Amino acid sequence: MPEPITAPAIELDGVSKAFGANKVLDDVSLTVRHGSIMVMLGPSGTGKSVLLRCLVGLLRPDAGRVLVYGEDVAALDESRPRDRARLFALRRRFGMLFQDGALFDDMDVGDNVAFPMRMHTDLSEAQIRAKVADKLRRVGLSGVERKAPSELSGGMRKRVAFARAIALEPDIVLCDEPSSGLDPVMSATLDELILELHRTLGMTFIVISHDTAEAKKIADTIGLLASGKLVTYGPAADVFAEGQPALRQFFERSTEGPIRVL
Ligand SMILES: Nc1ncnc2c1ncn2[C@@H]1O[C@H](COP(=O)(O)OP(=O)(O)O)[C@@H](O)[C@H]1O
Ligand SMILES: [Mg+2]
Structure with missing residues (x-):
């Protein structure tokens, strides 16, 4: 423990x-x-x-x-x-949701949430995919991995930004x-x-x-x-x-x- x-x-x-x-x-x-x-x-x-x-x-x-x-x-x-x-x-x-917390427009939602994991961890692609799915589920947005940020409403984009902020399971x-x-x-x-x-x-x-x-x-x-x-x-x-x-x-x-x- x-x-x-x-x-x-x-x-x-x-x-x-x-x-x-x-x-x-x-x-x-x-x-x-x-x-x-x-x-x-x-x-x-x-x-x-x-x-x-x-x-x-x-x-x-x-x-x-x-x-x-x-x-x-x-x-x-x-x-x-x-x-x-x-x-x-x-x-x-820390997980950070900045005031102007923009998503990367040229990446789909899944890659946006995966970004901190790719930057900071050695997780395999399969592990990353599972974690991305888990984080999106936690913000109430299961299954939107392949969507572009521009296809989402402002509220949904904030939720994706939240999923990205908690991607590394911060304290x-x-x-x-x-x-x-x-x-x-x-x-x-x-x-x-x-x-x-x-x-x-x-x-x-x-x-x-x-x-x-x-x-x-x-x-x-x-x-x-x-x-x-x-x-x-x-x-x-x-x-x-x-x-x-x-x-x-x-x-x-x-x-x-x-x-x-x-
Ligand atoms: N890097 C910086 N250089 C100079 N002034 C800054 C900088 N960052 C913030 N400020 C100034 O500090 C003050 C507080 O800014 P800020 O913390 O962004 O306010 P808020 O409470 O609205 O978030 C403002 O007057 C702003 O212009
Ligand atoms: Mg401010």
Whole structure:
């Protein structure tokens, strides 16, 4: 039996990141429990995607530690060969559904989902085919392997992107605004898919969103980023009960409140 994982999936400790004079993340600290669903809310341009890129070492913070199962990603420098191998090993623990998570249009659905397995594993073609079928089944799209992405609806393409994100059976799935560009019904089915994958596969989910309904539905932990600061963070029930002014403003879609609209 593998040992149960008790370390937190993610720990941020004093993470700051600026681009020139633009201070995007200002001393952010938080812990994401293994096996939880954390939803990070925040207005556009507030550093949510930057935060995700720091988690996988695509961006290095100016200060602070970014621990992934106890190992500091922020201390690894991709240009150093020794660090590079560690960084790539850590990245393998993540599945990523990027905001602009486009599929490769010149590949069929099956090859899209198989892509990470071909890149990162020595699995045989037969094993890959079986795993592709399994991942597509899990996202409710059995049998579409030979279709071109252009033949699918927007919601189906998102599901294929999900199948690709979980192709390597990651510990942590990062979803950057998974429902952006989808209508409310498609968004709701995508939320259900996240809950279903969480229930059946037990992965940790970190979901970036500006949709409070989505947060209410799926989160067990909620954060709110505004002007580079983590203004609230904790168990979903506590965060909602606390009625933090910035969160309330977010829920009420109000222009009045601590979140400044430029
Ligand atoms: N590579 C980069 N270089 C310079 N500025 C960046 C870079 N990436 C993001 N930014 C800036 O950081 C801020 C936060 O961006 P982002 O994290 O994408 O916001 P969001 O919360 O909408 O995901 C924005 O002002 C953006 O212009
Ligand atoms: Mg973003």
